[in-house]
Amino acid sequence: MADTVILVGFMGAGKSSVGRLLARRLGRCFVETDDMIVAREGCSISTIFAAHGEEYFRAAEAEAVRLLALKRGDVIATGGGLPCREGMPEALRELGTVVWLAGDLARLYARAQRAGERPMLAGRTWADVEALYRAREPFYRRADLTVDTSALGPDQVAARVALLLAERARGAGAAHTAGA
Numbered sequence: 001m002a003d004t005v006i007l008v009g010f011m012g013a014g015k016s017s018v019g020r021l022l023a024r025r026l027g028r029c030f031v032e033t034d035d036m037i038v039a040r041e042g043c044s045i046s047t048i049f050a051a052h053g054e055e056y057f058r059a060a061e062a063e064a065v066r067l068l069a070l071k072r073g074d075v076i077a078t079g080g081g082l083p084c085r086e087g088m089p090e091a092l093r094e095l096g097t098v099v100w101l102a103g104d105l106a107r108l109y110a111r112a113q114r115a116g117e118r119p120m121l122a123g124r125t126w127a128d129v130e131a132l133y134r135a136r137e138p139f140y141r142r143a144d145l146t147v148d149t150s151a152l153g154p155d156q157v158a159a160r161v162a163l164l165l166a167e168r169a170r171g172a173g174a175a176h177t178a179g180a
C-alpha cells in the first residue's frame with residue numbers, strides 16, 4: 001500500500017500548488033487540511049478565526065489529522081501551523097512520510113501576502129512573523145525529508161519531492177531485503 005505523503009512548511013511555501021502537482025505525478029488523491037476544516041465548518045478559515053479564535057481552529061486541525069488516518073496513500077497539504085503543536089509531528093509521522101517545503105522567510109512571507117487571506121499574518125509586523133517562524137522551525141525540522149524551494153518553481157519542487165520519495169522507498173526496500 002502506498003505511503004501517505006504529508007507536506008508541511010510555513011505559509012507561502014507552496015504546499016497547495018506543489019501538493020496538487022505531486023499528487024498528479026504520483027497518481028494519488030490530493031487533500032488539504034484547510035479544505036477539510038472549511039467543508040466541516042461551512043465557512044472560511046478567516047471566519048473561523050474571527051468567530052471562534054485560534055485554539056478552536058487548532059482543535060479542528062487535530063481532528064482533521066485523526067480523520068486522515070482512516071485512508072492511506074493520499075498527498076496531504078497541511079496548514080502552516082498544523083505540525084507546530086506538541087504531539088503533532090508524531091501524529092503526522094504515523095500517517096506517512098513528512099516532507100518540509102523549506103525556503104527563505106522573506107520570500108515565503110512575500111508569497112503568503114500575495115495569495116489568499118491569512119489570519120495569522122493580519123496585523124503582524126515583520127518582527128512578529130520572524131518570531132513566529134523561529135518558533136515553528138524546530139517542528140518543521142522534524143520532517144523525514146526537506147526540500148529547499150528557494151530557487152525552484154512548483155513543478156520543480158514536485159519533481160524533487162517525487163525523486164526523494166522514490167530514493168527513500170528504494171532505501172527502505174534495500175534495508176528490508178538486507179534484514180530479511
Ligand code: S3P
Binds near residue numbers: 078117
Ligand atoms: C496558518 C496557515 C494557513 C491556514 C491558517 C493558519 C498558520 O495555511 O491553515 O490560516 O497558522 O500558519 P497555509 O500554510 O496554507 O497558508
